[in-house]
Amino acid sequence: MNLLSAQGLRKAFGDNRAVDGVDFNVKQGEFLALIGSNGAGKTTLVNLLSGLLHPDAGQIIFDEHDVTGWSAYRRIKAGIARSFQIVNLFDRLSCADNVALSIFSREGKTETLGTLAARDRPVWDESHEVLRCFDLDRHARMPAGAISHGERKLLDVAVAYALRPKLLLLDEPTSGVSTREKAPIMDIVSSIVRSGGIAVVIIEHDMDIVFRYSERIVVMHQGSVLADGTPDQIRQNEVVTSTLLGASETADAPFASSDHAGS
Amino acid sequence: MGVYAIHVLNALLYSSVLFLIAGGLSLIYGVMRIVNLAHGNLYALGAFVTAWAVGRAAEAGAPNAVLFALLPVGAIAAAAVGAVIESTLLRPFYKRAEEYQLLMTFGLLMILEDLIRLVWGPNPLTATNVYAALGSISIGGDRYPGYNLVIIAVGFLAAVFLRGFIYRTKFGVLLRATSQDKRMASALGVNVNRIYLQAFTLGCFMAGLGGAVVVPSQSAVLGMGVDALVLAFIVVVIGGLGSLEGALAGALIVGFVREAGVTWFPEIELAVLYLIAALVLLVRPAGLFVRASR
Amino acid sequence: MSQVAGFLRGRRAWAAAWIVPVSALLLAAPYLFDPFQTLTLTYGLIAAIGALGFNLLLGYTGLLSFGHSAYFGTGTYAVAFLVKYLKITSMELLLAGSVLASAIVSVLFGYVCVRYTRIFFGILTLALSQVLWSLAFKFFWVTGGTDGLRVPTPKLLGLAPTDDKIEFLAHRYYYYVLAIFAACVLIMWVVVHSPFGKALQAIRDNETRAEFIGIRIRRYRLIAFVISGIFTGLAGALWGPLNGLASPDILVWTFSGEIVFMTVLGGFTTFVGPIIGAVAFTYLKTYAVGFTVYWQLLLGTVLLVLVLALPTGITGTIQQAAARLRRSI
Numbered sequence: 001m002n003l004l005s006a007q008g009l010r011k012a013f014g015d016n017r018a019v020d021g022v023d024f025n026v027k028q029g030e031f032l033a034l035i036g037s038n039g040a041g042k043t044t045l046v047n048l049l050s051g052l053l054h055p056d057a058g059q060i061i062f063d064e065h066d067v068t069g070w071s072a073y074r075r076i077k078a079g080i081a082r083s084f085q086i087v088n089l090f091d092r093l094s095c096a097d098n099v100a101l102s103i104f105s106r107e108g109k110t111e112t113l114g115t116l117a118a119r120d121r122p123v124w125d126e127s128h129e130v131l132r133c134f135d136l137d138r139h140a141r142m143p144a145g146a147i148s149h150g151e152r153k154l155l156d157v158a159v160a161y162a163l164r165p166k167l168l169l170l171d172e173p174t175s176g177v178s179t180r181e182k183a184p185i186m187d188i189v190s191s192i193v194r195s196g197g198i199a200v201v202i203i204e205h206d207m208d209i210v211f212r213y214s215e216r217i218v219v220m221h222q223g224s225v226l227a228d229g230t231p232d233q234i235r236q237n238e239v240v241t242s243t244l245l246g247a248s249e250t251a252d253a254p255f256a257s258s259d260h261a262g263s
Numbered sequence: 264m265g266v267y268a269i270h271v272l273n274a275l276l277y278s279s280v281l282f283l284i285a286g287g288l289s290l291i292y293g294v295m296r297i298v299n300l301a302h303g304n305l306y307a308l309g310a311f312v313t314a315w316a317v318g319r320a321a322e323a324g325a326p327n328a329v330l331f332a333l334l335p336v337g338a339i340a341a342a343a344v345g346a347v348i349e350s351t352l353l354r355p356f357y358k359r360a361e362e363y364q365l366l367m368t369f370g371l372l373m374i375l376e377d378l379i380r381l382v383w384g385p386n387p388l389t390a391t392n393v394y395a396a397l398g399s400i401s402i403g404g405d406r407y408p409g410y411n412l413v414i415i416a417v418g419f420l421a422a423v424f425l426r427g428f429i430y431r432t433k434f435g436v437l438l439r440a441t442s443q444d445k446r447m448a449s450a451l452g453v454n455v456n457r458i459y460l461q462a463f464t465l466g467c468f469m470a471g472l473g474g475a476v477v478v479p480s481q482s483a484v485l486g487m488g489v490d491a492l493v494l495a496f497i498v499v500v501i502g503g504l505g506s507l508e509g510a511l512a513g514a515l516i517v518g519f520v521r522e523a524g525v526t527w528f529p530e531i532e533l534a535v536l537y538l539i540a541a542l543v544l545l546v547r548p549a550g551l552f553v554r555a556s557r
Numbered sequence: 558m559s560q561v562a563g564f565l566r567g568r569r570a571w572a573a574a575w576i577v578p579v580s581a582l583l584l585a586a587p588y589l590f591d592p593f594q595t596l597t598l599t600y601g602l603i604a605a606i607g608a609l610g611f612n613l614l615l616g617y618t619g620l621l622s623f624g625h626s627a628y629f630g631t632g633t634y635a636v637a638f639l640v641k642y643l644k645i646t647s648m649e650l651l652l653a654g655s656v657l658a659s660a661i662v663s664v665l666f667g668y669v670c671v672r673y674t675r676i677f678f679g680i681l682t683l684a685l686s687q688v689l690w691s692l693a694f695k696f697f698w699v700t701g702g703t704d705g706l707r708v709p710t711p712k713l714l715g716l717a718p719t720d721d722k723i724e725f726l727a728h729r730y731y732y733y734v735l736a737i738f739a740a741c742v743l744i745m746w747v748v749v750h751s752p753f754g755k756a757l758q759a760i761r762d763n764e765t766r767a768e769f770i771g772i773r774i775r776r777y778r779l780i781a782f783v784i785s786g787i788f789t790g791l792a793g794a795l796w797g798p799l800n801g802l803a804s805p806d807i808l809v810w811t812f813s814g815e816i817v818f819m820t821v822l823g824g825f826t827t828f829v830g831p832i833i834g835a836v837a838f839t840y841l842k843t844y845a846v847g848f849t850v851y852w853q854l855l856l857g858t859v860l861l862v863l864v865l866a867l868p869t870g871i872t873g874t875i876q877q878a879a880a881r882l883r884r885s886i
């Protein structure tokens with residue numbers, strides 16, 4: 001059963017057809033990696049799915065609702081959450097505050113003016129629990145702007161996770177992080193989402209990560225989907241290897257690990 | 264027929280002065296992303312310095328030709344003050360949030376307002392000799408002050424000159440490059456600090472010129488700077504912050520609307536202008552004439 | 558119970574301890590100071606209510622309004638109109654009327670302004686406040702034009718003012734204002750510490766992230782804008798009877814600048830900063846005006862020094878100094 005299915009998505013910026021007739025679907029609880037070279041349209045696709053952008057054409061069905069025209073707000077309430085390629089956090093607020101805000105928002109409590117936020121024990125307990133799952137609880141009181149880059153990337157995911165979404169869209173959750181730190185971050189992320197049954201789409205450039213953690217890989221190239229299959233299928237797909245790596249690579253060479261900045 | 268011609272001339276007169284002030288404000292914003300709340304006071308400074316210079320020279324018995332030649336001193340004074348302000352007070356703020364710039368220029372506004380009072384006292388200064396020297400000409404049967412045509416001419420010439428300056432000279436290219444992408448310009452070897460200084464000085468020169476050229480027909484009076492700034496704001500809101508063509512178009516629109524208002528609806532004249540500004544901000548926040556990219 | 562004990566043990570209890578002597582001082586003021594001083598303090602408390610409202614937008618939501626004179630003036634003129642045209646003499650009714658008027662104006666203006674941020678927001682607020690100023694100016698047969706409208710002293714809680722006007726203002730009116738001030742401080746304190754207040758700070762820190770955790774940015778900004786406008790309007794309403802006159806001077810944009818000035822002076826990054834800044838600015842301006850005709854020069858220089866050297870204002874600087882002291886111990 002598809003949690004999300006999108007057909008015929010198109011988005012152009014002037015002459016640049018960033019997303020050009022893309023069909024895309026995600027099943028419940030699936031861990032999917034979205035890969036492709038820079039400019040392939042991955043971030044644009046995620047922006048279309050999360051509601052940051054609206055498509056020029058096409059349809060998006062999420063959880064049996066047609067969300068194509070829905071605002072970001074409605075989609076979040078329906079269960080889509082995301083993190084960002086460039087970390088977006090509330091830098092002056094503490095890490096606990098950052099996660100708590102997701103929870104307050106989720107519970108509809110952000111519209112209350114008459115109660116003290118600090119008194120809401122359940123929210124803060126849950127916030128600390130989430131931080132603990134992400135191995136960030138020692139930074140609970142620190143401002144989000146003061147922790148390390150890798151920790152900020154994790155916090156960005158934690159903030160999205162605290163919305164208890166059905167679908168998590170993570171845009172390069174390990175970019176800018178040293179190779180050493182990538183696996184621990186992905187271990188945490190994948191164990192949390194698997195135990196919660198949350199479907200995840202991650203945009204990633206590091207092929208080691210992609211092949212290690214994902215169940216399914218979708219390859220994009222110049223706005224279209226080039227290939228869609230299990231890691232083994234993608235590895236053996238000659239069209240993919242030649243497009244992404246160029247004809248000079250031999251067909252059975254394993255994917256090289258690539259650390260690109262930007263998408 | 265003469266009556267309408269005079270209304271048109273009055274509108275053009277108002278537009279000329281507004282263009283000089285607003286054009287300066289817009290230029291500074293376009294290059295430096297700074298909104299200078301004290302900009303109106305540089306207009307006032309130009310007016311006071313010119314009125315003072317002309318007044319002193321007239322007392323000393325100088326002939327009219329000399330008085331006319333002295334008119335631009337206000338603009339030069341404003342430019343000089345602008346240069347000092349930019350290099351000492353504004354520069355520390357480029358790296359900080361733009362809200363602090365607003366505060367700083369507001370403080371400057373207060374200081375300049377009182378400095379003018381300190382130097383020239385609380386009473387208005389006039390330069391009526393210059394105004395009277397050109398007498399009046401006949402337009403369709405009505406008399407119209409000759410000096411007003413000078414103001415219109417100055418505004419027109421300024422617009423032409425600036426257009427050529429910005430689009431045809433090397434400095435203009437540097438100016439436009441810096442305003443579009445300061446980091447790139449710097450990486451290409453442009454001395455951004457110097458461009459900023461020059462742009463700010465030029466903007467202040469324009470404001471000062473507005474004051475200098477208008478003072479023979481009005482007087483230099485305390486508070487004129489604060490009043491002028493709001494009008495300049497309306498012009499750049501309508502025309503678009505950062506666009507010289509926009510400042511010109513905005514100045515013309517404001518000039519004509521005001522003339523129509525003063526003639527037919529004197530009660531709501533000012534309010535109409537502010538409402539138009541608010542309406543434009545609602546519909547086209549970047550202004551009517553700014554191109555989409557920035 | 559353990560929460561209270563923890564609070565008392567904690568650092569915050571000692572930091573808040575200064576509230577006790579200050580409150581005592583405020584309560585005893587009319588008996589400690591001469592009427593002129595008390596009147597100045599009253600003006601200061603009124604300004605503090607306005608600044609408190611203003612800082613909800615600046616410090617907590619990240620929006621710098623250069624048009625708050627619009628709400629202050631609406632409050633004052635509402636009182637003047639209600640007295641002149643509806644012959645109302647009860648201060649409570651006058652306050653209710655001004656709150657309503659400021660709410661309406663802030664909803665209208667806010668709806669337009671919150672679609673923008675930063676410079677455009679500031680310019681739009683300025684332009685809209687000038688609309689009101691020019692209306693007050695031009696429709697002089699209604700508003701009294703530059704002469705303004707007289708605002709006589711109203712009945713407080715049903716009690717008519719005494720014959721000795723100065724004594725009345727420096728005593729009964731002072732306590733009336735003090736009570737409203739205390740209520741405003743309490744209300745604002747709850748608002749900024751509520752989940753809504755946290756959401757505003759989220760919007761301030763990162764608009765995109767706030768949107769993507771499900772916060773409707775425009776709606777929350779508008780709510781903050783209206784609360785801010787109401788507080789400032791209330792300040793204007795209290796100011797009217799004290800000043801005795803409603804004139805376009807309180808609508809002009811440079812008065813908005815003074816509101817910004819006093820908030821930055823006290824420090825816009827703390828809760829009490831605007832209060833301290835408003836009182837300090839009121840005293841500063843009162844003495845500057847009495848000291849020299851060039852008081853703008855004086856205040857302008859203060860602002861410059863402030864922005865150059867002490868951008869976090871009085872309270873921010875004290876906080877930073879205290880933090881450094883703690884670290885070095």
